[in-house]
Amino acid sequence: MTNGTTKGDPTSLGIFAYGFGLMILSFYALGIFNWDEHLALMAPALVFSGLLLLVAANWEYNNGNSFGATAFGTYAGFFLNFAVLTFVLKLGWISDLMHAHIVGMMALAFVFMTFFYWIGSFKMTLIHNLMLFFLLIVFILWAIPLLSLTDSGTLLGAMPGAVYPAGIVGIIDVIFTTYLAGALVINDRWTKAGFKAPLPLFPIGQKKA
Numbered sequence: 001m002t003n004g005t006t007k008g009d010p011t012s013l014g015i016f017a018y019g020f021g022l023m024i025l026s027f028y029a030l031g032i033f034n035w036d037e038h039l040a041l042m043a044p045a046l047v048f049s050g051l052l053l054l055v056a057a058n059w060e061y062n063n064g065n066s067f068g069a070t071a072f073g074t075y076a077g078f079f080l081n082f083a084v085l086t087f088v089l090k091l092g093w094i095s096d097l098m099h100a101h102i103v104g105m106m107a108l109a110f111v112f113m114t115f116f117y118w119i120g121s122f123k124m125t126l127i128h129n130l131m132l133f134f135l136l137i138v139f140i141l142w143a144i145p146l147l148s149l150t151d152s153g154t155l156l157g158a159m160p161g162a163v164y165p166a167g168i169v170g171i172i173d174v175i176f177t178t179y180l181a182g183a184l185v186i187n188d189r190w191t192k193a194g195f196k197a198p199l200p201l202f203p204i205g206q207k208k209a
Contacts, residue, residue, distance in 0.1 A: 026168075
């Protein structure tokens with residue numbers, strides 16, 4: 001039974017949550033913060049980009065949005081796994097090399113998952129498409145150096161400089177992420193007030209009537 005109440009759209013929450021985690025990781029990749037600050041990485045990965053993404057995924061599921069529920073759920077899994085691995089590393093239960101290889105395997109898995117999300121975004125908007133395209137590149141640029149890491153370096157050079165490209169592309173993606181999430185919030189308020197949505201998202205792949 002329904003009381004006629006319109007459900008809210010959790011998409012902006014999920015996008016902000018994943019974008020925040022990506023921003024933090026990108027700052028570390030760019031060398032703005034020191035990788036030895038393991039505990040500083042755990043809080044945003046565990047709470048904002050992990051648990052809040054799970055909440056958004058559940059709300060998307062309840063709204064009947066399989067795309068949003070699956071995407072937010074899997075990215076929540078990435079950040080939660082990253083937080084657990086960071087905690088385990090801090091305790092000294094695994095080595096830095098093992099930590100890098102496991103995160104690299106996670107990044108490789110998300111290359112494939114993000115590719116499917118990117119294909120799906122061709123029936124959404126240009127901003128969704130560009131956000132997922134750059135995220136796909138980010139995961140590739142994380143997977144290559146972390147999976148190839150040895151005592152002598154990586155395929156992209158010595159660490160931590162090898163992940164610098166991932167940081168650059170990550171910040172580019174954060175810009176699209178922030179714009180998309182912000183536009184969803186602002187446009188929703190404006191349209192509910194009877195005005196035209198001020199921030200364009202450029203729909204693509206829509207079937208003409």
